[in-house]
Amino acid sequence: MTTREFYARRRRRLAQKMERLERSEQRALAREARHDASIARDLAGVPGHFAHGLNGYKLFWMFFICCFLGVVIETAFCFVKEGRLMQRTGLVWGPFNLIYGIGAVLLTVCLRPFIGKSDRWIFLGGAVIGGAFECLCSWLQEAVLGTVSWDYSDYPFNLHGRINLLYCLFWGVLALVWVKELYPRLNGFIERNVSKTYGVALTWVLVAFMLANSLTSGAAVLRQAQRSEGVPATSAWQRVMDDAYPDERLAKIFPSMVRTDGM
Secondary structure (H helix, E strand, O other), rough: OOOHHHHHHHHHHHHHHHHHHHHHHHHHHHHHHHHHHHHHHHHHHOOOOOOOOOHHHHHHHHHHHHHHHHHHHHHHHHHHHOOOEEEOOOOOOOOOOOHHHHHHHHHHHHHHHHHOHHHHHHHHHHHHHHHHHHHHHHHHHHHHHEEEEOOOOOOOOOOOOOHHHHHHHHHHHHHHHHHHHHHHHHHHHHHHHHOOOOOOHHHHHHHHHHHHHHHHHHHHHHHHHHHHOOOOOOOOOHHHHHHHHHHHHHHHHHHOEEEHHOO
16 A cells, blocks of 8 residues: 555545544534423423413422422432332322422522523522521421431531531532423423313312321321320320321331431
8 A cells, every 4th residue: 555545545534534523513413402492392381371481380280290209209219229119208198298399399489590590500509499498397397296307417517417518419410400401391291281271270179189188297297296295185186196197107108207306
């Protein structure tokens, strides 16, 4: 092979490589454009829908769906981590956990204006909001019900075992994923799939269900605290809670919940 042939072949190979790189870049740009168009379409929603935009109906559906999805995701995570299924619900009726729903609403309301902003502000905002929210939930649960469902005392940089730096960073990452991907997708899903005709009535039925579920769950745990202190059942609601939710059943529903006086 002559020198001229060698360099000619080399130029052809370089040209072919450049052509492949260019096609790959074009495909990547096309995928990004389709992704951006899909996100824009989901954010635009369906004009005229009862939950269009960011109104109370939309926030409730975000709350309701995330109460359920959070339990599913945490159950799957615990299964991968522990190798067994664990009960991760936060209410007595159904696979729902209020923390996930309220957290989704907080991230939506507080960080939605930052959708087009720098990722670092979304990350920092999510870390602060999520950490403060988790700490508040832990304090309220202990102050009102005398129980805790998580304790981070063994983690470095923790605040009274209620939150720690690592989980604050997790909240920051979650905020990025939520604002950039999950919220727009869920926004479009709600407006395209929740019936415009029956959606309002269904919303209020679910509001009533979640309210009753939350009140019953709180009453069951409060009555459990009373039983541990030797308070007899003198009223109707106490007798109902004793019959429907004895300690054995609550231990199965809330396996990670621990009374603070026993810690």
